[in-house]
Amino acid sequence: MITELTFGRIREIFLTMQRISGKETSSLFAFGLSINKSKIQDCVNAIAEVDKAVLPFTNARIALCEKYAVKDEKTGKPVINNNIYQGVDNNPLFQAELRDLINLHFKVLEENDRIMRKKISIDFYTIDFEDVPKLIFPADYDILSVIISPPKSATELETLKKENEELKKKVADFETIKEE
Numbered sequence: 001m002i003t004e005l006t007f008g009r010i011r012e013i014f015l016t017m018q019r020i021s022g023k024e025t026s027s028l029f030a031f032g033l034s035i036n037k038s039k040i041q042d043c044v045n046a047i048a049e050v051d052k053a054v055l056p057f058t059n060a061r062i063a064l065c066e067k068y069a070v071k072d073e074k075t076g077k078p079v080i081n082n083n084i085y086q087g088v089d090n091n092p093l094f095q096a097e098l099r100d101l102i103n104l105h106f107k108v109l110e111e112n113d114r115i116m117r118k119k120i121s122i123d124f125y126t127i128d129f130e131d132v133p134k135l136i137f138p139a140d141y142d143i144l145s146v147i148i149s150p151p152k153s154a155t156e157l158e159t160l161k162k163e164n165e166e167l168k169k170k171v172a173d174f175e176t177i178k179e180e
Contacts, residue, residue, distance in 0.1 A: 002123045010043045016143045025133045032127035036147050039122055046115065054112050064101060068094035081113045098142040135161040137171075138164045 005013075008179045017033050025033075037044075070087035072168040096177035102109065129151045132141075141148065151160060 002121050003144070004119050004121045006116060007043055008119050009121070010040050010120070010122070011047050011116070011147065012143055014040055014044050016140055020133075020136065020140065022030060023133065023135050025135075026131050028131040029127055029133055032125050032131070035125040036127075037092055043120060043122075050112050050115050053108050054105075057101065057108060060099070060101055060105075064097055064104065068097075070129060137167060138162065 012035065017037055021030070021037075038148055065085040066078045066086055068088045068091050069080070069085040070079065072079050124147045126149050129146055129149050132148055136144075
């Protein structure tokens with residue numbers, strides 16, 4: 001199935017495939033992932049080169065976030081919720097330094113944005129829905145929808161919805177335990 005995607009979307013698909021590759025899956029699913037990873041490998045290599053160029057900006061931005069973020073009273077470490085440093089959004093000193101940092105790295109960031117928006121057509125190998133392991137999170141289906149065929153029957157769709165609800169409950173339970 002030929003699909004036109006941005007390099008940014010290809011990165012997201014590749015990272016998801018990499019994460020899932022380490023899990024126990026059926027041989028058909030693993031085979032499909034392997035074929036599809038090889039089909040986007042050149043794009044992934046180009047993205048890696050762009051990432052190298054953006055790395056100095058990324059490291060400086062993280063250091064800036066850590067400098068201005070609210071600190072945990074016990075550990076003294078920056079408070080991060082949902083991958084967001086807390087307390088930096090409304091800090092004028094942080095905003096000013098971030099603006100300077102962006103201006104300093106503007107050309108590299110602009111090139112990164114241009115490349116990540118670039119579109120390419122990929123002829124993906126389609127993996128049958130039935131071959132997708134149950135370990136996959138609902139968000140993974142959204143990301144990998146370009147390589148997974150839809151369920152063939154309403155019964156399979158209802159089963160998937162039920163499994164997704166059960167997974168969401170397990171994740172919520174895990175988050176509750178993790179917070180305690």
